[in-house]
Amino acid sequence: MSSLLKIGILGAARIAPKAVCDPARVVSGVTVAGLAARNKDRAQAFAAKHGVETVYPSYEALITSPEIDLVYNPLPINLHAEWSIRALEAGKHVLCEKPFAMNLDEAKAMQAAADRSGKRLIEAFHYxxxxxxxxxxxxxxxxxxxxxxxxxxxxxxxxxxxxxxxxxxxxxxxxxxxxxxxxxxxxxxxxxxxxxxxxxxxxxxxxxxxxxxxxxxxxxxxxxxxxxxxxxxxxxxxxxxxxxxxxxxxxxxxxxxxxxxxxxxxxxxxxxxxxxxxxxSGISTYTWQLAAIVDALNAGQPLPTEGQVILDxxxxxxxxxxxxxxxxxxxx
CATH class of the missing domain: 3.30.360.10 (Dihydrodipicolinate Reductase; domain 2)
Known part of the structure; x- marks a missing residue:
């Protein structure tokens, strides 16, 4: 990973600004580099409002872009497994919103994809x-x-x-x-x-x-x-x-x-x-979370919201x- 962690967001979800965009303004070593959404007009408006660098034409284009290091997945829960697995297979780390998956079978498949890829799969329990x-x-x-x-x-x-x-x-x-x-x-x-x-x-x-x-x-x-x-x-x-x-x-x-x-x-x-x-202070849980992710990826250290605890x-x-x-x- 380069010295700058470049995040791509799947979907213009309501949670994305406070979960990722706002914290990225104050956490060093990270930037929100891309966004993809099914509605192109909504994606453009979101990017302009929240300072996202690039709007990608599709989820696939974002997860395969060499300009993205970590994919933030705040899509509806029934899409968590599909797009988290595809992002991992494309060589990206994934921060997936809670709840992690529709069921344990999906969660196991997601974790197996992370194990195969050697990339990090983190559940966004920010608290x-x-x-x-x-x-x-x-x-x-x-x-x-x-x-x-x-x-x-x-x-x-x-x-x-x-x-x-x-x-x-x-x-x-x-x-x-x-x-x-x-x-x-x-x-x-x-x-x-x-x-x-x-x-x-x-x-x-x-x-x-x-x-x-x-x-x-x-x-x-x-x-x-x-x-x-x-x-x-x-x-x-x-x-x-x-x-x-x-x-x-x-x-x-x-x-x-x-x-x-x-x-x-x-x-x-x-x-x-x-x-x-x-x-x-008013530092948000999301800011603490993003700072911990940046530090853990740089140091190669585990996080308390990844691995077996997700399956538990x-x-x-x-x-x-x-x-x-x-x-x-x-x-x-």
Whole structure:
């Protein structure tokens, strides 16, 4: 890789500016070098607005261009596997948006393509790179709340119900657990590790058949994990996690985006607060993520959102949907 990491974006997705374009303005050693979208006018307008250097005539042209080092894939979930695999086979690193794939079979095929190509395949769980989440992990690893006994985690917010909203459509991988609940699941997996087991789940579905609300119970040794998510109309934004232990409790407000007023606090068993971390700057989780990717690619070091952890996450998503009677949404 050259000293400058050149990123190409597949599709003019709404997430792309804050996930890649804006961070690239402040992270050294990286540039957004290209964009391809099915609608050429939209691609040109996006590129002009966000300072993208080149608009490519097709996804294929972008992923095969020698001017691109890493492909950012924010396409609908049902297109993640196809275009991530094709980009890897074209010799590009890939940063793929969450949730990673429609199902575990697709995720395994994507990882196999990365292994064959020798290129990096990274899932865009941006929160994992923020100092607030690192602080929470450190507190647990240091035993500051003793043995974990319970985790309650929720991410809920309204997702508008319309025919052009891919998060509401079964064929594009829609559903509350896929788009929102994947975060609380990832939080728990990162905190507890791969021995986290799905026990049961239940869901309420929309008229289109995707999960509108979903609750899942998981177990890690003697600890219970309760995950909830809700995308119904008029649902207020909520992202939070409480981790109870034998000696205390951690409350994490907005683990998703701590830079937006989030905080993580540690209390003793008697309720007295002993520590708190509040972000001291507005540096976004996406900026932390991009900086970590640039550093890891330059140094050849692994990242916490690639490799086996991706498959662990996807396997539990599949199991949760199966437990809720919705396996058909993941395997069509």
């Amino acid at each position: 994992r790179y923020h100092p607030a989440f690192a602080t929470c992990m450190d507190w647990l690893q240091d035993g500051r709340i003793g043995e974990v006994t319970r985790i309650d985690a929720d991410f809920s917010v309204e997702i508008r119900d319309s025919d052009d909203e891919i998060r509401q459509l079964p064929e594009t991988g829609g559903g509350a657990m896929m788009d929102l609940g994947c975060y609380p699941l990832s939080w728990a997996l990162n905190l507890l590790g791969p021995d986290l087991k799905v026990v049961d789940a239940k869901a309420q579905t929309t008229k289109r058949g995707v999960d509108e609300t979903l609750e899942a119970r998981l177990q890690y040794g003697n600890a219970w994990v309760h995950l909830t998510t809700n995308m119904a109309k008029d649902t207020a934004f909520n992202a939070e996690m409480t981790i109870a232990g034998t000696d205390g409790l951690i409350h994490f407000r907005n683990p998703l985006a701590p830079h937006n007023g989030g905080s993580v606090s540690l209390r003793r068993a008697d309720g007295s607060e002993v520590d708190q971390f509040r972000p001291v 996450q996807q396997e539990r998503l599949d199991t949760i949907y199966e437990a809720a009677g919705l396996r058909h949404l993941r395997y069509r």
